Amino acid sequence: MTGSTGGAWLLVARREVMVRVTDRSFLVGTLVTIAIIAGLIAVQAVFASRTETYTVAVPPAATAMAETVRDRATGIDEDVVVELLAVTGDAAGRAAVADESADAMLHQEGGTWVLTTKSQPEEALQAVVTGIVRDATVQANAAAAGVSVADLQRGSELRPELLEGDAQRAQLVTIVGFAFGFLFYMASILFGVALANSVLEEKQSRVVEIIASSIPVRHLLAGKVVGNTVLAVVQLALYVAVGLVGLAFTEFSGLVTGISGPVVWFVAFFLAGFVALACLWAVAGSLASRSEDLQSTTTPLTMLIMVVFFGGLLLEGTARTVGSFVPPLSAVLMPIRLLEHAAAWYEVVLALVLLLACAALTVLVGERIYRRSLLQSGGRVTLRQAWRAED
Amino acid sequence: MIRLRSVARSVAVMLETIDLTRRFGPVTAVDKVSISVRSGELTGFVGGNGAGKTTTMRMVMGVLGIHGGRVTWQGRDVTAADRRRFGYMPEERGLYPKQGVLDQLVYLGQLAGMSAVAARRSAAGLLDRFGLADRARDKVEKLSLGNQQRVQIIGAVLADPVAMVLDEPFSGLDPTAVDAMADLLREHTRRGVPVLFSSHQLDLVDRLCDRLVIMARGRVVAAGTVDELRAGFPPRHRLVVAGDAGWTRDVRGVHVVDVDGGTALVEAEDGDPGADGQVAASLQALLREAVRRDTVLEFGPVVPPLSELYREVAA
Numbered sequence: 001m002t003g004s005t006g007g008a009w010l011l012v013a014r015r016e017v018m019v020r021v022t023d024r025s026f027l028v029g030t031l032v033t034i035a036i037i038a039g040l041i042a043v044q045a046v047f048a049s050r051t052e053t054y055t056v057a058v059p060p061a062a063t064a065m066a067e068t069v070r071d072r073a074t075g076i077d078e079d080v081v082v083e084l085l086a087v088t089g090d091a092a093g094r095a096a097v098a099d100e101s102a103d104a105m106l107h108q109e110g111g112t113w114v115l116t117t118k119s120q121p122e123e124a125l126q127a128v129v130t131g132i133v134r135d136a137t138v139q140a141n142a143a144a145a146g147v148s149v150a151d152l153q154r155g156s157e158l159r160p161e162l163l164e165g166d167a168q169r170a171q172l173v174t175i176v177g178f179a180f181g182f183l184f185y186m187a188s189i190l191f192g193v194a195l196a197n198s199v200l201e202e203k204q205s206r207v208v209e210i211i212a213s214s215i216p217v218r219h220l221l222a223g224k225v226v227g228n229t230v231l232a233v234v235q236l237a238l239y240v241a242v243g244l245v246g247l248a249f250t251e252f253s254g255l256v257t258g259i260s261g262p263v264v265w266f267v268a269f270f271l272a273g274f275v276a277l278a279c280l281w282a283v284a285g286s287l288a289s290r291s292e293d294l295q296s297t298t299t300p301l302t303m304l305i306m307v308v309f310f311g312g313l314l315l316e317g318t319a320r321t322v323g324s325f326v327p328p329l330s331a332v333l334m335p336i337r338l339l340e341h342a343a344a345w346y347e348v349v350l351a352l353v354l355l356l357a358c359a360a361l362t363v364l365v366g367e368r369i370y371r372r373s374l375l376q377s378g379g380r381v382t383l384r385q386a387w388r389a390e391d
Numbered sequence: 392m393i394r395l396r397s398v399a400r401s402v403a404v405m406l407e408t409i410d411l412t413r414r415f416g417p418v419t420a421v422d423k424v425s426i427s428v429r430s431g432e433l434t435g436f437v438g439g440n441g442a443g444k445t446t447t448m449r450m451v452m453g454v455l456g457i458h459g460g461r462v463t464w465q466g467r468d469v470t471a472a473d474r475r476r477f478g479y480m481p482e483e484r485g486l487y488p489k490q491g492v493l494d495q496l497v498y499l500g501q502l503a504g505m506s507a508v509a510a511r512r513s514a515a516g517l518l519d520r521f522g523l524a525d526r527a528r529d530k531v532e533k534l535s536l537g538n539q540q541r542v543q544i545i546g547a548v549l550a551d552p553v554a555m556v557l558d559e560p561f562s563g564l565d566p567t568a569v570d571a572m573a574d575l576l577r578e579h580t581r582r583g584v585p586v587l588f589s590s591h592q593l594d595l596v597d598r599l600c601d602r603l604v605i606m607a608r609g610r611v612v613a614a615g616t617v618d619e620l621r622a623g624f625p626p627r628h629r630l631v632v633a634g635d636a637g638w639t640r641d642v643r644g645v646h647v648v649d650v651d652g653g654t655a656l657v658e659a660e661d662g663d664p665g666a667d668g669q670v671a672a673s674l675q676a677l678l679r680e681a682v683r684r685d686t687v688l689e690f691g692p693v694v695p696p697l698s699e700l701y702r703e704v705a706a
Contacts, residue, residue: 011502201488
């Protein structure tokens, strides 16, 4: 036996974690979310790398050109594979296209190459064939005229230059930024409501009387906040890890290392932002007396989290820069700005310090209100009553 | 003997409230309440609804703020560390509905400062004793109310408390469980633990308690051993004769409380209650008159039940 209450918060935190991780709905929810993340990425990867095999009917006169097409098609567009179907003549070729034993027929009519398809043009195939036929024809014509193709093409290259970065990366930044906001929103609501509920459960079942007679209420609050924060961060880390590993298997794989840094920062901001809100969720739970009250006591927090989520998505320009320093908006906005390479390191540190300061403040204020409203039963307690109540 | 015992124990006041006061808005729920709970004694806390018992107990346990007065443990102001070693059973029962019985008891034991191993051993032993060993893995909400009550009691005694404060520990228990509970409390008082418990079941309080405290409207209206409380009332005697007892109304020095056929309930009028077991002179005169007039079937002191004393003081 020990006389001190020093480690009491640890006992409380451990119970919070144990109760949640042995809760079937929590486990199922986590696994389903991981499956959804992995599934989305897998679908993305499958769509992106889907190759199409085209069967092209080839009359004897077009064989040489068709073989060139077959050999070079995949080198031009990795999603296009061409197989050849030798036919006796144009009429047999049309018949093959009509009965769908071939997707297209490549043949020459009056000195012009023709790609015949059934009812709609096969665009990917057409693009590949067009290029190859043109190159082959130009080469043949050049040889006939006694000049080299290289001479003809000199100075004709077009080098693309992007003013606003890489479109693929910009697309990824948008997706990951949305993921930051959404994960923060989801985790805050899910764990926040669970925290408020468990505070209410203790208050409503009066088990809090027994706990409060054994350990300081401050320890109870600390344990609950720490326990839920650990759960939220571990769950988030799991989602992020699955997301990053999954991303490595998609066309964005080259960018994974580039976003890993901002993702780690996001986890840090998430941690601070979550703690800043966790105490307020506990307060929302302690102000209620029945689960019906919870709806009204948690509404301001739900609104706040919506603001953080939509703020991260919608704010532009100066408002975006300012917002990235304002807690708890900064929990989402600053990591996104970091992702966009739009924030310097000292800005990131400043935002994190402000967020931590905000967390410290809510812990202090929250502890006082929680302590004073927790043991008051009989109806919803207003913030003002709780703040002014005597211990 | 009885008197000797109570004198010997009166030196060992363990838990005490001194002028304890609590207001709720304009209402003073507990008004300068001073009670003392002695080592090894069961002290019954009696009073109507709203008398202030629960409020007092919550202040003793530190879960409700004190507006005046103090709570002392072994003569000095009680500390949080002291309270951690008190066993407490709140009025509205407190358990996690959705957690397993044993896990929950282990948690409560740990909060009270036990190691997990010791808490598990103690909880398992008590569950076995209350016939709940096979329910250890069940969630609390699956238990009947009576069984939840047993778990609650186990939670209060689990950590070998140095004092116990129990709010209505017997309510909702069947007679067998009441006996088991009483035995359990006696075990703890035998090793010197002071126990304060509230109850509406006056016969039970009468049977179990060494002392009782009666509260009404936020104040203590009576306190002491049951015998001491009875001593504060004029002793009554019952006379039963074969014929009609109406004549007793004419005997001087005797106040007739009630006559019903051959039965009369009387008090000595001269304010001389007589010593223990001794009957006042006016009552002796009454008895002589009865023997002269009629056949006496019964004459003896009437011990008023606690409920009657309670009604008198709490009125």
